Amino acid sequence: MKDTNMKDTDIKNTNVLGIPVSLLGKRQLLRIIEEAVRSGRQLTVVAVNARKIVRAVRDPAVKRLLLGFDIFLADGQSVVKATARQTERITGIDLAEAVCRLSAKTGAGIFFYGASEENNLLAQRKLKEKYPDMVIAGYCNGYDDKDATDLIKKSGADIVFVAKGTPLQEQWIMEQGKGSGADILMGIGGALDVFGGKVKRAPKFVRDTGFEWLYRMLREPKRLKQIPEFIQFRRMVRKENKQAYHRIIGGSLCRGKK
Numbered sequence: 001m002k003d004t005n006m007k008d009t010d011i012k013n014t015n016v017l018g019i020p021v022s023l024l025g026k027r028q029l030l031r032i033i034e035e036a037v038r039s040g041r042q043l044t045v046v047a048v049n050a051r052k053i054v055r056a057v058r059d060p061a062v063k064r065l066l067l068g069f070d071i072f073l074a075d076g077q078s079v080v081k082a083t084a085r086q087t088e089r090i091t092g093i094d095l096a097e098a099v100c101r102l103s104a105k106t107g108a109g110i111f112f113y114g115a116s117e118e119n120n121l122l123a124q125r126k127l128k129e130k131y132p133d134m135v136i137a138g139y140c141n142g143y144d145d146k147d148a149t150d151l152i153k154k155s156g157a158d159i160v161f162v163a164k165g166t167p168l169q170e171q172w173i174m175e176q177g178k179g180s181g182a183d184i185l186m187g188i189g190g191a192l193d194v195f196g197g198k199v200k201r202a203p204k205f206v207r208d209t210g211f212e213w214l215y216r217m218l219r220e221p222k223r224l225k226q227i228p229e230f231i232q233f234r235r236m237v238r239k240e241n242k243q244a245y246h247r248i249i250g251g252s253l254c255r256g257k258k
Contacts, residue, residue: 014085020072025088037108037158037183045186047075047092050233077210082237093191100134109137114163115192117141122196152180159184163192
């Protein structure tokens, strides 16, 4: 989106290695979502983490996919630190829970799409216990989902949680979700498994220190294979910062010679 004078519903972006990161706090983002639902403006939301950025740098198709979104969450402390301008870390799961509270307040209907049948239903039940007034418009698991778009249309959902993992959820949002009639389409990864209690999230003090990724790796050793991408991300950011520094210094020297 184009940068304009900042209004409550405007979205400004910075970027990390060519991938946008939205300069938003959670409160402002929720106001934007609420206004979009009220006005019928469709917005797509993607959580941007170090691994997605590395994949986008390596693969032009992934980069094109991500650039099609409207809002880019800084989902990871490493991404927040890499931004040239300060922004707030907003994870997909934290935003999803905040949207459930918003549904309870405004009556916006949420469609739960993804995960297994069992975990999807568990997540709905647990969230409904926590937020009794939230509106569940419908659901579809992530496996028997050929008719997902039609189900969402028929449900009249305002908001769709897409929990299919990366890049499947992003592909679905861009290729099919936009035709669902929903106002807000957001990828939430494995959030339904966490909401339903099948996967334990890191304690808050771990999340606050930025080491949730390490906690998840220790609990799920299969995630250790992701470490090279984290290392690659840091190298790419250091290289980009070094090049930017030399461009600034070089430009200053050139101006000084005039």
